[in-house]
Amino acid sequence: MSLRLRSVSLALLFPALVLGWWEWESRQGAGHAYAFAPLEQVARSLVEMLLDGRLLLHAGASLQRALTALLIGGSIGIATGIAMGLWRPFDRTAGPIVTTMRQVPILGWLPLVALWFGNGDGAKLLLVSLSAFYPTVLNTQKGMQAVEGKLAEVGRLYGFTRLQSLRLIAWPSALPLVFTGISQALAFAWIATIGVELLFSATAGLGTEMMAAQVAARTDVVLVCVACVGVMGFALNQLFALLRARLLRWQPAPGN
Amino acid sequence: MTDPRHLREPAGTTGPSRTGAVRITGLSKRYAMSGKSMTVLDDINLSIRPGEFVSIVGPSGCGKSTLLRLIVGLDTDYDGEIRLDDTRVAGTGLERGLVFQDHRLFPWMTVSKNVEVALLKQKLPKERRERLIAEHLALVGLSDFGEAYPHQLSGGMAQRAAIARALVNEPRVLALDEPLGALDALTRVKVQAELQRIWMEAGTTMIMVTHDVDEALFLGDRVVVMSPRPGRIARVVDVDLPHPRDRASPLLHRLKDEILGELTREPREEDGTLVSFPARTRS
Ligand SMILES: Nc1ncnc2c1ncn2[C@@H]1O[C@H](COP(=O)(O)OP(=O)(O)O)[C@@H](O)[C@H]1O
Ligand SMILES: [Mg+2]
Numbered sequence: 001m002s003l004r005l006r007s008v009s010l011a012l013l014f015p016a017l018v019l020g021w022w023e024w025e026s027r028q029g030a031g032h033a034y035a036f037a038p039l040e041q042v043a044r045s046l047v048e049m050l051l052d053g054r055l056l057l058h059a060g061a062s063l064q065r066a067l068t069a070l071l072i073g074g075s076i077g078i079a080t081g082i083a084m085g086l087w088r089p090f091d092r093t094a095g096p097i098v099t100t101m102r103q104v105p106i107l108g109w110l111p112l113v114a115l116w117f118g119n120g121d122g123a124k125l126l127l128v129s130l131s132a133f134y135p136t137v138l139n140t141q142k143g144m145q146a147v148e149g150k151l152a153e154v155g156r157l158y159g160f161t162r163l164q165s166l167r168l169i170a171w172p173s174a175l176p177l178v179f180t181g182i183s184q185a186l187a188f189a190w191i192a193t194i195g196v197e198l199l200f201s202a203t204a205g206l207g208t209e210m211m212a213a214q215v216a217a218r219t220d221v222v223l224v225c226v227a228c229v230g231v232m233g234f235a236l237n238q239l240f241a242l243l244r245a246r247l248l249r250w251q252p253a254p255g256n
Numbered sequence: 257m258t259d260p261r262h263l264r265e266p267a268g269t270t271g272p273s274r275t276g277a278v279r280i281t282g283l284s285k286r287y288a289m290s291g292k293s294m295t296v297l298d299d300i301n302l303s304i305r306p307g308e309f310v311s312i313v314g315p316s317g318c319g320k321s322t323l324l325r326l327i328v329g330l331d332t333d334y335d336g337e338i339r340l341d342d343t344r345v346a347g348t349g350l351e352r353g354l355v356f357q358d359h360r361l362f363p364w365m366t367v368s369k370n371v372e373v374a375l376l377k378q379k380l381p382k383e384r385r386e387r388l389i390a391e392h393l394a395l396v397g398l399s400d401f402g403e404a405y406p407h408q409l410s411g412g413m414a415q416r417a418a419i420a421r422a423l424v425n426e427p428r429v430l431a432l433d434e435p436l437g438a439l440d441a442l443t444r445v446k447v448q449a450e451l452q453r454i455w456m457e458a459g460t461t462m463i464m465v466t467h468d469v470d471e472a473l474f475l476g477d478r479v480v481v482m483s484p485r486p487g488r489i490a491r492v493v494d495v496d497l498p499h500p501r502d503r504a505s506p507l508l509h510r511l512k513d514e515i516l517g518e519l520t521r522e523p524r525e526e527d528g529t530l531v532s533f534p535a536r537t538r539s
Contacts, residue, residue, distance in 0.1 A: 153330060154360050157348050158425075159377040168373060172364040250364045252407035 037220035045220040054209070059228055061204035065121075065128060066186075066193040066236075073129030074185050077136030078178060084137070085144020085174070086166070098137055106131045106192050110199060119200045124193075131192035132185035139181030143174030176251065179244045186240055190233045275341050276428035276461035278304040278327065283336035285322055296322050298486035300336070304429075304463065309455055311476030312465045313515065319487030320465040324431040327463065328354040340429060350377060353427035357434040359418040361406040367417045368393065368402035374421045392420040395454055412443040416450065423458060432464040436471065448474055452500055469515050473508045474501055481518050491518055 025036040049055040080098075084091040106127055117123040147170045155165045197207025206225050213221035283300040286293050297319045304310050312320050325331045327338055329348040338345040340352060361370045371389045380388070393399050396416040406414055415435055422430055435451075436444045448471055455462055455475070466472050472479045476495055483490040493511055501508070 150356075150358070150360055151362065154362070156330060157328065157354055158374045159348060159350065160373075164376060168365075169362070172362070175364070250405045250407070252363075 034217065034219060037223060042220045042223050045218070046224045049221070049224055055224070055228065058204050058206045058209045058225070059232060062193050062197065062206045062229075063232065065124060065197075065205065066189045069125050069128035069193070070132045070182075070185055070189045072125070073132030073189070074136045074182055076129075077133040077181065077185070078140045080133075081137045081140025081178075081181070082144055082171075082174075084141040085170075091141065095141075098134070102134050106188075107195055107199065110196075114200075121203060124196045124200055127196050128189050128192045131188040135184035135188060136178070136181040139177045139184070140174060143177030143181075144170055146177065147173050176248060179248065183237070183240050183244065186236055187233065190229075190236060194229055276306040277341050278302075278429055278461060278463070279337075279339045280327075281337045281339075283323075283326070283334060283338060285319065285326060285331075285334045295486040297326075297334075298488050300487070300489060302480065302489065302492075304461060306428075307459050307461055309462045309464070309475055309477050310480060311472035311478070312463065312480045312482060313467065313469055313472045313519065314480075314482030314487070314490075315484050315519065316467070318482045318484035320482060321433050322487070324354060324433050324463065324465060327429070327431050328352045330354070350425040351428045353422035353425065353430040355415075355418050355422045355430065355432040355435045357437050359406070359414040361414060361417055361421070363406050366403050366405055367398060367409070367420075370406070370417065371421045371424050374424050378425065388424055392424045393417075395423065395457065396420040397450065410443070411439050412447050415439065415447060419451070419454065423454070423460065426458070427460060429461040429463065432462060434465050434467065437467065444468075444471070449500075451475065456499060469512050469519075470503070470508075473511055473515070474503060479511070479515060481515055 019039065022036055023039050026033050026038040046055075080094065084094055109127060109130065113123050113127060117126060151169055151173065152165065155169050160168065193205070194207040194210075197205035198211055199207075201208045201211045206229055210222050210225040213219075213225065280300055280302045283297060284295065285297040286295050288294075300323065302310075312323070314320055322331070326334050327345065329345050329352065332345075332347055345352070361367070362373070365373065368389050371392060372385065375385055375388065389402070390399070393402055396419055398413060398417055398420065401409065401413065401417075406417070409417065415438075419432075419435070436447050439447060452475055464472075464475065469479075473495055479493040479495060480489055481491040481493065482488065493515060495508070495511060497505060497507055
């Protein structure tokens with residue numbers, strides 16, 4: 001057996017065991033069949049949801065929400081991080097505020113946000129954006145302060161203006177950490193999206209659909225949604241890793 | 257300010273140029289270290305002719321890097337005077353270049369972009385800029401590597417790219433701080449020969465710090481030997497041989513023994529200072 005084949009079959013072993021156990025549970029009487037929907041039924045629901053376009057609708061709505069929030073929260077986070085990295089007094093003022101706010105879990109803001117902004121799309125977007133804001137602001141700020149004095153000296157030698165030093169030295173040297181921030185923000189935004197949809201069921205979204213399915217006692221549909229959230233989160237992460245490798249191709253390979 | 261030299265004479269078409277004379281007089285440098293003031297350079301006097309190659313050797317910590325940083329203006333806090341062609345040095349300027357021991361190329365830029373950003377201050381038209389970049393990459397033998405990123409280069413290539421970047425503004429004087437120190441022995445010998453050819457073609461005044469006495473003698477018209485605590489010029493050795501040189505020359509071997517003797521001599525403790533040598537400077 002080739003090494004690759006062996007590692008693939010090892011990776012599949014555990015899921016296969018879980019599925020086997022699941023199927024066994026679902027055959028232990030009616031109560032069990034409710035909690036552990038038979039695999040065959042889950043598969044049928046998946047096909048059905050794919051065919052009637054429901055899965056696409058909800059997955060699309062969640063994805064759009066997560067990416068919009070990433071764009072908003074991420075760009076504000078990066079801009080704030082740059083300002084904090086460049087301007088000490090701002091860092092001293094904003095730093096403690098950000099750190100304090102970060103101690104409150106995203107869903108902890110829910111009662112206040114619902115009170116102030118209702119439970120519409122705006123409120124959801126606000127909370128998800130906040131989850132994307134923290135990792136980008138903190139990593140960007142750290143990145144901007146990581147400029148190597150040695151490279152800054154090269155800028156002095158060739159008479160760079162302050163703006164040129166920022167654009168050609170400080171920003172590119174911050175980029176690896178900025179990307180780390182964005183990839184964390186992507187993961188947090190995805191999780192927060194599903195979270196606010198579960199709690200603020202209003203419009204389309206995988207979380208909304210999950211909540212509705214639970215109320216309707218459709219464990220099979222809940223399972224399809226859970227699997228979809230997992231697979232999509234994984235795919236987003238992988239896609240972003242590819243983008244990052246492409247944009248940071250100037251970096252030496254790790255361990256080099 | 258734009259250095260007008262290259263507008264008059266493209267690199268390599270004239271011999272040693274008329275400009276590039278460095279005159280250092282009564283130069284002293286102190287660092288404040290944990291409240292105490294420490295003298296790092298003490299009364300340095302040195303005159304360098306236009307187009308001359310001067311090597312500097314001396315034990316580590318004797319202030320060689322400090323001296324170069326003062327010459328290029330990265331550090332402006334000193335007593336005494338440094339003049340380039342009768343203008344007092346104050347801050348950095350394109351007419352004075354520096355090559356560091358670590359190449360210090362920007363890792364996020366290709367080789368040719370690294371050379372290009374050195375030209376930013378000159379605000380040249382695009383064609384002229386591109387020609388200068390191409391000429392200087394050719395000068396260091398990296399014409400085929402313009403699009404490579406620094407991490408894709410070998411140590412010797414990266415250092416040659418750094419030399420191209422330092423020369424692209426056609427500075428009147430180029431300081432080199434142990435530029436080949438990180439290279440393996442074989443690469444180093446090759447790049448030394450390259451550096452000699454580049455110096456002969458460009459006609460730039462060069463001041464190179466090295467810990468390799470062979471290298472200092474192979475390249476230098478003169479070798480400045482420094483002694484530590486405080487950093488002083490112990491001796492200046494003339495190397496009266498035409499370039500390009502033969503490494504096997506008996507004169508180089510004799511001078512090497514002499515310089516090594518100087519560098520390993522035990523300090524005398526009589527008056528609390530190190531031995532000082534009569535021949536301080538030449539001009
Ligand atoms: N920024 C600095 N602050 C304080 N001391 C320094 C600084 N830079 C260099 N020195 C000291 O000055 C002395 C000379 O340093 P340097 O010029 O780097 O020596 P060399 O290049 O000959 O090895 C050393 O003793 C070093 O510790
Ligand atoms: Mg040094």
